[in-house]
Amino acid sequence: MYVCICRGITEKQIRQVAQQRPCSMQELSAVTGVGVDCGSCTEYACQLLQDLGNQGCDGECLSVGAR
Numbered sequence: 689m690y691v692c693i694c695r696g697i698t699e700k701q702i703r704q705v706a707q708q709r710p711c712s713m714q715e716l717s718a719v720t721g722v723g724v725d726c727g728s729c730t731e732y733a734c735q736l737l738q739d740l741g742n743q744g745c746d747g748e749c750l751s752v753g754a755r
């Protein structure tokens with residue numbers, strides 16, 4: 689399933705990155721590009737990170753892609 693339409697990033701890709709190393713939403717965005725365009729996928733991507741035991745929505749992610 690696509691999480692980020694702007695960048696064509698799937699849930700599977702996000703899970704792979706998040707499982708390889710602990711990361712914040714900001715780091716996830718830097719690696720995958722998720723959330724850097726319209727930002728509408730940021731909330732769901734944050735939730736995925738949290739579900740995987742990563743930092744997820746810790747405030748910093750809210751500004752990612754919000755432009």
Ligand code: FES
Pocket residue numbers: 691692693694695722723724725726727728729730753
């Ligand atoms: S859907 Fe992810 S930045 Fe637009």
